[in-house]
Amino acid sequence: MPDASNGTLNSHVPDGPVQDKWDKHRFEMKLVNPANKRKFNIVVGGTGLAGGSAAASMAELGYNVKSFCIQDSPRRAHSIAAQGGINAAKNYPNDGDSIWRLFYDTVKGGDYRSREANVYRLAQVSNQIIDQCAAQGVPFAREYGGTLSNRSFGGAQVSRTFYCRGQTGQQLLLGAYQALMRQVAIGKVQLFARREMLDLIVVDGVARGIVVRDLVTGKFETHVADAVVMATGGYGNVFYLSTNAKTCNVTASWRCHKRGAYFANPCYTQIHPTCIPQSGDYQSKLTLMSESLRNDGRVWVPKNAKDTRSPKDIPEAERDYYLERRYPSFGNLVPRDVASRAAKERCDSGFGVGAGLAVYLDFRDVIKRDGEEVVRAKYGNLFHMYEKITAENPYKVPMRIYPAVHYTMGGVWVDYNLQSTVPGLFVLGEANFSDHGANRLGASALMQGLADGYFVIPYTIGNHLATTSLPKVSDDHPAVREALENARGRVQQLLDINGTRTADSFHRQLGSIMWDYCGMARNKDGLTNAIGQIQELRQEFWKNLKVVGNGESLNQNLEHAGRVADFMEFGELLVTDARHREESCGGHFREEHQTAENEALRDDENFCYVGAWEFKGVDEESTLHKEELEFKDVKLATRSYK
């Protein structure tokens, strides 16, 4: 169990050289014998790449699994929207890749704020993921002869990204979903769709189940288990406008946090450089255009500020390919945080196109070189989507893009076993914090989700079950009743306010505070201001929220209100974390801390740690615990993509 009594956190990383840690650990962990596995019940929240693969793999081992999802089917989890690809260190192209190089690129890409041992393990199992998915029938792109194809992604100089056209997330998710459906058919997994997790059941300090609300009937259910696995995704929707799906929320993570799970590095949010710009106040979400487009698309703005000519009328000499200019060795394939800041810098300096908050992503040269058909084969669905949304044809005119909130590297703190500070609560995928540091490289979210679910949790959960005393807990145990009443009470509170403002309007306002003060650039005064504004808005929320309908039937505006209520609390923690971290790293850019060339300036002396926050009460200050980060195998250095 993580020991936080002295203010530092024990990550339980095994001793020994980094390349031997996982093997050694797998040997040292206790096992549950095959005949006993069927005596253990595990609940898994979320059915994305991490949750779906975890539920299926644990059921294959013989555990009894209950799988919960908020959508009407596990196949709809937001992993499905990942477009570009998944990394692995296969080195099939023979271009110099290796586990070490993937490890190194990921640590560097994360701006030296991730845990080395976890990242090495991630790189190690990456190859097994490709094998497993190919065997499941995931239709990865292949060469004519039948071997697997690769393409390039940001932050790497090798081609290590496997892909299924522009729908890699969809295909990997369907692979995990199908594995899950197979276990449902066998009876090893019980499926609970349209359920929202509203509390964690903790008995004698150990996580023993969850409280969910059936979104169709409004009924609350308690599900007691021997271990709880949460894979409920990231919190990007705290910004309201993001590339996340509409139901993505922080509620499950936040309720775990309130029950004792520390929340790590919430300020590490990824702003993705290539998204379709906002077009109006009614906008409900932003749409990503895959990073893979930067393989062939060239990013530029006019050299003259406020140039209003149509892009085709701007001659070559008057175009500023600013990524190629500033970062000649990585060019258009610099990591996301770098590309986003560079776009913001150009737009803030008056060189933006369209309404001013956009840059061009231009395919003219690749179409000239390879022809439209080749481009269509690689990116057809993305171009189609772009045209649907903007009514412009990207084969003819350059795309207009602007950065948008996309992924959250922070999350529930977990140790090397993916166990949170509440024993028995394991957190996987985007919901945890451990592998991406302060910035995630492209094509590594899918890798991490599946690594956690297919190849880490099936081992580490056994150790927990084999070494923890797990007395029988019935549904009428006081801790179960208390959690149930707590969840029910909060929903009733929302219904009782009877104010005048909708949950959506509160959410939008919270989002604009977050984006204005805690978006791509942050400073101390702005962050302090934001905390005050969030506190005020939260007070207004609890006085003036309007929810119509009742709690005993399907009620989407009630569901939304509950999620916004949690974002109101969580948003303050995110900003608090951003204010405390007096350095710039990855997606966290503090204006006070930058180099003369406007690059992020880290402070390894004082901030080379994971900031994990302990919940003390809604209007109380959270307590900071530190996990010091050690870099033994990748030397701490200033990131350079020049």
Added chain:
Amino acid sequence: MSDTLNLTLRVWRQANRDDRGAFHAYRLEGVSTHMSFLEMLDVLNEQLISQGEEPVAFDHDCREGICGACGVMINGQAHGPDHETTTCQLHMRRFRDGDTITIEPWRATSFPVVKDLMVDRSSLDRIIQAGGFVSVNTGNAPDGNAVLVPGADQNKAMDAAACIGCGACVASCQNASAMLFTAAKVTHLAELAQGRAERSQRVLSMVAQMDEESFGGCTNTYECEAACPAGIKVTAITKLNREYLRALVTSDV
């Protein structure tokens, strides 16, 4: 062309599965042509909540056309008038000022209405449970390049695997058949070497489950292909039929 529209919406309202349900008409003014169809419904819902009325329930999630959650009948067409486009990707520039738009849920016995425009599509999950997978436990896989899949086969598999499971094929079919959905999965896995070991069992079980769920039979009207936002072609159904016959003739299952 004006940038805003004034619309009349005829929306199906049904409190729950057992309610009879009826159309309700709503006026919506100043709808921007740049909005997506679902954003237009968001605006309607904000208006309804402000008036103290229950918002219209509809399924939606990614709003990028890939999760398959959204889907309603718009003026009698599944996902509306645009080719290969989900409801969330349909934009209001497709409509004219003064239009009346009729919005209904998918209608099929196998998709009972949950509320308003939301239906229960768990029958599609059960078709996948019947065999829409490759039986390979985690850890059992050979190297990804050990089993070669020629690019052409992979392409055919990918075309079929693109199905988003929205149910538009069922909703647009006069028989409420799930043939295109089932065929897409059968084709995806039958085209790949990895899926061939179980091909007979798979097609027989999935078709049996389809019947079990009360989906209708296919009478080749091709409405499913016309409605499919993921571009799945009816040639997948041909493939399913061949797979089915092959299984009947050659297998002992």
